[in-house]
Amino acid sequence: MSQFYTTTDHFVLAPALMLALFGCAILLFDFLLFPNPKDRKWLTMFLLAGEAFCGYGLWRQHSFLISNGIGEITAFQGSLTMDGFALFFNWIFLIATVVVAIVSYNYLEIEGEHHGEYYALILFAQCGMFFLAAGTDLVTLFIGLELMALCFYVMVGFLRGERRSNEAAMKYLLLGAFSSGFLAYGFSIMYGVSGSTKLSDVAAAFAARDPWDPMILLAVATTSVGLLFKISAAPFHMWAPDAYEGAPTTVTAYLSVASKAASFAFLLRIFMGPLSTSRPVWEPLLAAVAIATMTFGNLAAISQNNIKRLLAYSSISHAGYMLLGLIAGNRTGLNGVAVYVMVYTFMNLGAFLVVVAMRRKGIAGEDVDDLAGLMHKSPGYAMLMLVFLLSLAGIPPTAGFLGKYYIFLSLIETGHYTLAVIGTLYVAVAIYYYFRIVKSMFIPEQFEPAPLSTSLGLRLALGVTGALTLVIGIYPEPFLRMAQTSLMR
Amino acid sequence: MMTGVPLSWYLILSVVLFSLGVAGFLFRRNIITIFMSIELMLNAVNLSFVSFSYELKSVNGHLYTLFVMVVAAAEAAVGLAIILTVFKNRGTLNVDELNSLKN
Numbered sequence: 001m002s003q004f005y006t007t008t009d010h011f012v013l014a015p016a017l018m019l020a021l022f023g024c025a026i027l028l029f030d031f032l033l034f035p036n037p038k039d040r041k042w043l044t045m046f047l048l049a050g051e052a053f054c055g056y057g058l059w060r061q062h063s064f065l066i067s068n069g070i071g072e073i074t075a076f077q078g079s080l081t082m083d084g085f086a087l088f089f090n091w092i093f094l095i096a097t098v099v100v101a102i103v104s105y106n107y108l109e110i111e112g113e114h115h116g117e118y119y120a121l122i123l124f125a126q127c128g129m130f131f132l133a134a135g136t137d138l139v140t141l142f143i144g145l146e147l148m149a150l151c152f153y154v155m156v157g158f159l160r161g162e163r164r165s166n167e168a169a170m171k172y173l174l175l176g177a178f179s180s181g182f183l184a185y186g187f188s189i190m191y192g193v194s195g196s197t198k199l200s201d202v203a204a205a206f207a208a209r210d211p212w213d214p215m216i217l218l219a220v221a222t223t224s225v226g227l228l229f230k231i232s233a234a235p236f237h238m239w240a241p242d243a244y245e246g247a248p249t250t251v252t253a254y255l256s257v258a259s260k261a262a263s264f265a266f267l268l269r270i271f272m273g274p275l276s277t278s279r280p281v282w283e284p285l286l287a288a289v290a291i292a293t294m295t296f297g298n299l300a301a302i303s304q305n306n307i308k309r310l311l312a313y314s315s316i317s318h319a320g321y322m323l324l325g326l327i328a329g330n331r332t333g334l335n336g337v338a339v340y341v342m343v344y345t346f347m348n349l350g351a352f353l354v355v356v357a358m359r360r361k362g363i364a365g366e367d368v369d370d371l372a373g374l375m376h377k378s379p380g381y382a383m384l385m386l387v388f389l390l391s392l393a394g395i396p397p398t399a400g401f402l403g404k405y406y407i408f409l410s411l412i413e414t415g416h417y418t419l420a421v422i423g424t425l426y427v428a429v430a431i432y433y434y435f436r437i438v439k440s441m442f443i444p445e446q447f448e449p450a451p452l453s454t455s456l457g458l459r460l461a462l463g464v465t466g467a468l469t470l471v472i473g474i475y476p477e478p479f480l481r482m483a484q485t486s487l488m489r
Numbered sequence: 490m491m492t493g494v495p496l497s498w499y500l501i502l503s504v505v506l507f508s509l510g511v512a513g514f515l516f517r518r519n520i521i522t523i524f525m526s527i528e529l530m531l532n533a534v535n536l537s538f539v540s541f542s543y544e545l546k547s548v549n550g551h552l553y554t555l556f557v558m559v560v561a562a563a564e565a566a567v568g569l570a571i572i573l574t575v576f577k578n579r580g581t582l583n584v585d586e587l588n589s590l591k592n
Contacts (some may be wrong), residue, residue, distance in 0.1 A: 122490045139553055153567050157574065167587045168576045173571055174523055174584075177564050178514055181530035184557060185507055187533050188550075192500075192541035197549045242590045 012075035012082045015057035016130040022352045023123035028455045030116025037114045040104035041210050047119045058147040079137035088486030089133035089265040092345050097126045102457035104250045124153035129262035138197040138461035155245040169247025175239040183226025189219035198265045202274040211278040212486040221279050230263040231319045234292040244312035253352030256315045257345045279352030287327050291321030298429040306366050326411035336406030338483040343403040347391040360453045382441045384466045389434040399472035499540035506533035520582045531561045
């Protein structure tokens with residue numbers, strides 16, 4: 001180990017290294033080992049082995065932080081920081097990736113596009129997310145973001161023969177690259193003001209200047225545009241419904257939770273770091289964006305018949321709620337964002353998994369009407385979907401209630417009463433469109449004879465997400481503690 | 490010191506290039522042209538980084554520029570592959586004709 005790659009560096013980097021190694025190995029050996037597409041489901045096992053190594057690395061870091069009683073480990077001259085925040089988000093990415101991977105083999109076989117690259121791409125995407133959550137340098141963050149985004153562009157267009165998938169990939173790519181341009185421009189101003197690419201140096205340089213300085217304003221504006229694109233906040237949300245609808249459903253599930261969680265980790269790093277002293281500038285701006293996001297998301301979801309598109313609009317509105325926690329900005333608010341991201345990951349994944357199960361040979365199963373009679377056909381799936389939808393709507397005792405509770409509590413603590421009222425009103429709108437799905441499930445209509453496409457992986461994944469959605473709602477203490485430690489910096 | 494050319498000139502050029510890129514992205518209809526506009530935006534970013542780096546006598550900006558180039562190249566590779574599949578399935582490169590997803 002040299003001075004450029006110390007043992008500490010290796011210790012911090014190990015989880016990402018494992019993901020990248022296993023991803024490369026899948027690319028290299030996929031054709032040799034599994035020439036027959038039917039056998040490629042064993043690649044899931046390979047991916048799980050990679051995730052196990054990654055999880056072991058994270059767990060070692062976790063116990064190192066606890067046993068030494070320190071808040072963070074920095075590596076690579078301060079460009080990577082492993083703290084409670086990064087660990088918390090990395091555990092979320094790991095769970096989301098495992099859940100998506102174990103449901104994918106069956107789905108991809110039905111779609112007839114079962115290729116080994118898929119597994120490599122989700123590993124690389126997770127590797128990018130690792131850097132988004134742990135990066136504390138503009139270069140690291142930018143590379144992490146692009147690594148994640150490039151993998152997602154390919155995955156969204158994974159069904160090469162299908163026009164809708166191509167189109168979704170095209171739109172996502174163009175708008176994603178456009179927003180990266182804005183973000184990079186903002187970063188160049190940050191660098192120009194501070195002369196350093198480290199977030200802490202940038203934060204110090206920004207704190208020394210007046211927040212209304214034109215250079216600072218330009219940096220805040222361009223960086224915010226880039227970041228708000230990534231979390232699909234209005235008015236930069238246009239790509240999300242198209243990308244979500246056209247992508248293979250398993251990819252939609254992954255995109256809607258992991259990519260959003262990673263983008264929020266990134267957003268919090270930037271807004272609570274370098275831009276924290278510019279709060280008077282961006283707070284009214286973000287409040288307007290959050291209101292617009294909830295309005296567009298909730299109102300557009302009402303008239304959707306395609307479930308993937310409906311959930312896409314609902315996920316846009318959830319981004320609005322998460323932004324409210326950042327606007328409140330106190331401990332409860334940031335804690336609320338962390339809890340919300342965690343809860344949203346499980347409930348939204350679960351809802352999309354039920355949509356995955358609806359896809360059978362010759363049946364797309366993407367419309368609200370396709371769920372008609374599900375309660376009579378397979379009550380287990382219908383009950384799980386009900387739990388996920390209740391949770392998405394924020395009704396106790398499910399986990400979704402907890403997420404919204406902390407967000408609203410923080411808004412009231414900091415005196416943002418108008419925002420709290422508007423947010424609560426939109427919960428009522430959300431209940432309306434979620435219950436359209438519920439109503440459809442409980443119609444005693446005769447369902448087509450084709451059985452749901454189940455697999456061991458899908459049942460396992462649904463069990464895990466369903467159980468977590470209920471357990472977090474009923475017994476939240478350990479999960480709240482986890483979210484709280486994530487903010488001890 | 491930059492011989493005679495002040496930093497602000499470079500920054501103004503970079504803003505102009507960036508705005509041209511944004512305008513091209515918003516108003517052009519051919520996917521390849523839109524893609525080139527995005528590359529123009531990234532190059533404006535590079536110019537801004539390099540001029541700051543020269544002015545501040547710090548090497549970080551140069552490094553960032555190299556990474557932006559790598560990202561732009563990777564984006565072009567993935568982007569052109571996606572453009573090819575779109576063209577194969579539709580026979581057109583006009584963004585207005587990409588409308589099979591409900592709006």
